[in-house]
Amino acid sequence: MNTSTGIAPTGPLTRLLVDPGAVLRQFGHTIAQDGRFAGPAVAAAVLLAAAGFLAARARIRARWQAAYRENARIITVLAPPRVDIHGAEALWSHLLGLLRPPRARLFSGQPHIGFEYCFTRAGASIRVWVPGTVPPQMIERAISAAWPGAHTTTADAATADFAPVPISAAATGGRLVLARSEVLPIQTKYDVDPLRPLLGACASLGGAEYAAVQILARPVTGRRARQARRKVRLLRGGGADTPAQRILDAFTPGARRAPVKTQGGGTGGMDPAQAAQYRAASAKAAGGLWDVRVAYAAASSEPGERESSPRLRGRAHQIASAFSVYSGANWFARKRLSDPAPVLAARAFHGRGHLLAAAELAVIAHLPTDPGAAGIERAGAASIAPPPGILAPNPEEGIKPIGTTDTGIARPVGLAVADARHHLHVMGATGSGKSTLMTHMLLDDVQAGRGAIVVDPKGDMIVDILSRLPASVASRTVLFDADDPACPPRLNVLQCDQVDDRDMVVDNVTGIFSRIFRAYWGPRTDDVFRAACLTLLTNDPSGNSHLGDVADLLTNPVVRARKTAGITDPVLKGFWESYEQLTEANRASIIGPLMNKLRAFLLRSFVRNSIASGPSSFDMGQVLDGGLLLARIPKGILGEQTTQLIGSLIVAKAWQGASKRARIPQSQRIDCSLYLDEGQNFLNLPYPVEDIIAEARGYRLSLTFAHQNLAQLPKDLREGISANARTKVFFNASPEDARELERHTSPLLHAHDLSHLGVYQAAARLVAAGEEKPAFTLRTTPLPPAIPGRDRFIREVARAAFGRAPGPTDDTDTQDAAPAPAEADPRFWPEAD
Structure with a gap:
């Protein structure tokens, strides 16, 4: 620039360009002069700002931590x-x-x-x-x-x-x-x-x-990850990787070794140990x-x-x-x-x-992988999520509750009524959750108006049911309770409405006795009992004749003459002609084994009043079409064989009622359920189990068969249930049973899982849309709270509607029923008599 004109530069930019050193010296002098007066204030302001920033940041972070803890x-x-x-x-x-x-x-x-x-x-x-x-x-x-x-x-x-x-x-x-x-x-x-x-x-x-x-x-965060990758690059180049090192490098640039330049960013030329660390650090920073x-x-x-x-x-x-x-x-x-x-x-x-x-x-931070790691509490069985297609309970759509999933977010699991027709096999030890599962399903049936029958040889499940039933079901509830023998309902197993049903009724009753007393039941006993039952049915199918009349028919000549007078069947008539020709001693010898079975059975007042005292007080067909039958027959009160007989006779009568549905179109058959706890005691019909189960589906009768272990089941029953009860729910099983049952749950659940299921946890293989789905695990849900006074109310209404008080003569249905509470309507069903 030309300065010969003598004109002094006036603009700050001009002065900086002409004499930068002088401008910087003047700026430094001004800062030094002013700093003596403003320095303390500026420093204080900076300190206050820094303290305020740190306090605000601490308060904000404390608020974040409080939000995390809440x-x-x-x-x-x-x-x-x-x-x-x-x-x-x-x-x-x-x-x-x-x-x-x-x-x-x-x-x-x-x-x-x-x-x-x-x-x-x-x-x-x-x-x-x-x-x-x-x-x-x-x-x-x-x-x-x-x-x-x-x-x-x-x-x-x-x-x-x-x-x-x-x-x-x-x-x-x-x-x-x-x-x-x-x-x-x-x-x-x-x-x-x-x-x-x-x-x-x-x-x-x-x-x-x-x-x-x-x-x-x-x-x-991304910024922290970028800092890490920068440190990795410095490892390769030998540069500084901390702030202190970077400051020292700025003042002593020649103190560090020159970076090692490698072709393509590799590790060639690097020390082997340094190269290994670089590769490890690169791999770490890459993820x-x-x-x-x-x-x-x-x-x-x-x-x-x-x-x-x-x-x-x-x-x-x-x-x-x-x-x-x-x-x-x-x-x-x-x-x-x-x-x-x-x-x-x-x-x-x-x-x-x-x-x-x-x-x-x-x-x-992981779960111990050693199977025997000391002190580690493990899940007994694998928890498996349900497969697609498993439905949630919905009463309006006819989906019964089964339980809830035990993986992730618990969600309810259900079984459609149409799929329940393929029958349900439930197995597990006492207290594992079987009764809870069946009670939930039954309560859903009752709420939906579907018919249901429950046979309980222990009694606890029906006690739970009675205290949770809706009041509206009281007038259609039939209750057999061995603890309440005063006024039980009547079920005459020798009563039939159709002449064509007589043979089936006799087959059912005879078959039940022969199976329960198989060790002491020979062909002669079977012949006598069959002939006696058929004679009573032929003489009076309306229900006035009952099992209690069998003894009179065999021992009293006057009764026998009256009951056999109208027989026209040549085979049956020939039996009684042969029987009359026997001496008293021979007759006693022939009927002795049968008489001691009947006598042991009928000596119990509850059995006599409910099974052998006159016409039935309810219609089993109406029970299946929307009623409720509860049979509380504890073995501890009645004895094992009596419990088996009563339960089996109820099942036989239910099967007889279901068989009548063959006369109506399938679309008009109403779904109903039969719940058998310790079911091996009650499936004693004289037909193959697989045939019964297959036909029951056609009649829309769903069977829920529960028991404790496989050793309880005879071979034919075990095979029939295994093949034909397609929905499986297994609670904790023994190792021996688990090896047998894993065929139904593999490959997702194995024997170890089935034998280590937790309390109220079950392995389930459900049928959905007619297809068997893969196995998964679930937990049963607790029952709803008991309703105060509901048990007593249901008993009173049921007794008024279907109970029959025993009298001096039980050959007619003239005994007075218990008084009905005002809430009951015993006319809900017309009585069979």
Whole structure:
């Protein structure tokens, strides 16, 4: 620029260009002059602004942590019998989806989850802490997907029971941090479960001793991941990887070795150890990353226990030492932790942790893979989700409740009425949930107006049913109760409405007696009994003749002459002619075995009043078309054989009523159900079981057959039920039975699963839309609360409608019924007589 004109430069830009040194010296002089007056104020303002920023940030983060703790949940995880070694990596890779978008992180932060190993004298439990801002169902589903068969239970984390160690206990502990750069990985490849040292360190705790390891983890944001990749690049180039190193490099640029330039960014020319670390760090930074904090504690609630006691310090040292198994390119170092019990209970994630890849997090936070890991409570059986096509209960659509799923979010499971016609086989020990399952199904039948019959040889199930029935069903309920023999309903098994049914009635009654008394029932006894029953039916099919008349027919000549006078059948007439020619001694010898069976049966007043005292007081066909018959016949009151006889006769009468449906079109047949608890006692009809079951489906009679074990079933009954009762619900079974039953549930559920099912847990293979679906597991739901006074009300109304008080003569139905309550309408059904 030309300055010979003598005109001095006036603009600041001109002065800076003409003499930059002078301008900078003048600027520095001005700052120095003004700084003596404004410096303290500026410094104070800067400090106040910084303090305000830090306080605001702390308050915001505290608010975030409070939001995480509010409504937080604890998910307790029971490991399945077989743990997939790759499941943990799948879980943590899946949960990377918890990473929030930048805007959401700005206002609400990034929530973390906690994985905890908690140890007591009873053993180890594995828990997952879920903040209140994360739906626990999401975590449950992720756990179920990672470890099929794992059981999860969710509870409120605010209760003291779910603190890792008791807050009031004396505790010592620490933190575990990565010893080297966080981009270098720990060891992740093992031939055996790396949790073994930790489980061993926390074994054999005393009654007041506790131990815990807590792993808090949150997905890493993009900025943190970029910083990690930058550190990896610096590892390859030999550059600085910390702020301090970068500052030193700025002042001493020649102090570091020149970067090693490799073709294509590879490791050629690098030191082998450095190259191995670079490759490991590159692999770690390439995948999803977690920000992780690891803490541990050993505690004791023994009186007088101190945090510094050698016992607690030794236990804490063992826990920390167990993590040395993860040493590789990186390892864990210990740091002190003050007040470990409340710190672990707070589950707060302050500041930054250390970066771990999903594979690294998986090796320190997973379910034990050793089948015999000490102190680990495992799920007894695998939990399997229901397959597609399994319906939910819906009374309006005719879908009965079965239970709820036990994987992920519990949802109800149902069985369509049309599919129930393929019959239901229920097996399980006493108290496993069979009665609860059948009670739910029965109550649904009653609410929908479908007919149902229940035969209960123990009595508890019907007690539960009576106290939960709707009041509207009282007037159509027939109740046989051995504990209430005063005024029972009548069921005459020798009564038939159609002449064509006589042979079937006689076959049923004779067949039942012969099966129950098979060891003492010969052809002669069968012949006499059959002829006597057929004679009584021929003489009076209306129901005035009953089983009690068999003894009079065989022993009283006057009665015999009257009953046989009108017989025209030559074979039956020939039998009685031969019988009359026998001497009294011969007759006594022939009828003796039969008479002692009948006498033992009829000597019980309940049996005599309900089975052998006159015409039936109800119509079994009407029961099947919308009524309810409850037979409470406990073996402890009646004896085993009497219970079998009464139950079998009721089943025979039900079968007789169902068979009549052959005379009406199938579309007009109303669905009904027959529930047999300990069903092997009552399926004694003289027909093959497979034929009965197949025909019952056509009559729309659904059979629910329940029992305790396979040894109770004769071979023909076992095979018939196995093949023809297509819906299976198996509660806990013995190992021997489980090996037999797994044919119905494999490949998803095996013998081990069937023999280790939990309380009220069952393996189910349902029929849906006529097709057998794969097996899955479920839990029965508790019964609704009992309705006060409902049991007594149902009994009174049922007694008034169908009860018949015994009198001095029982050959007619003239005895007075019990008085009916005002709410009852005994005219609901016309009485059969």
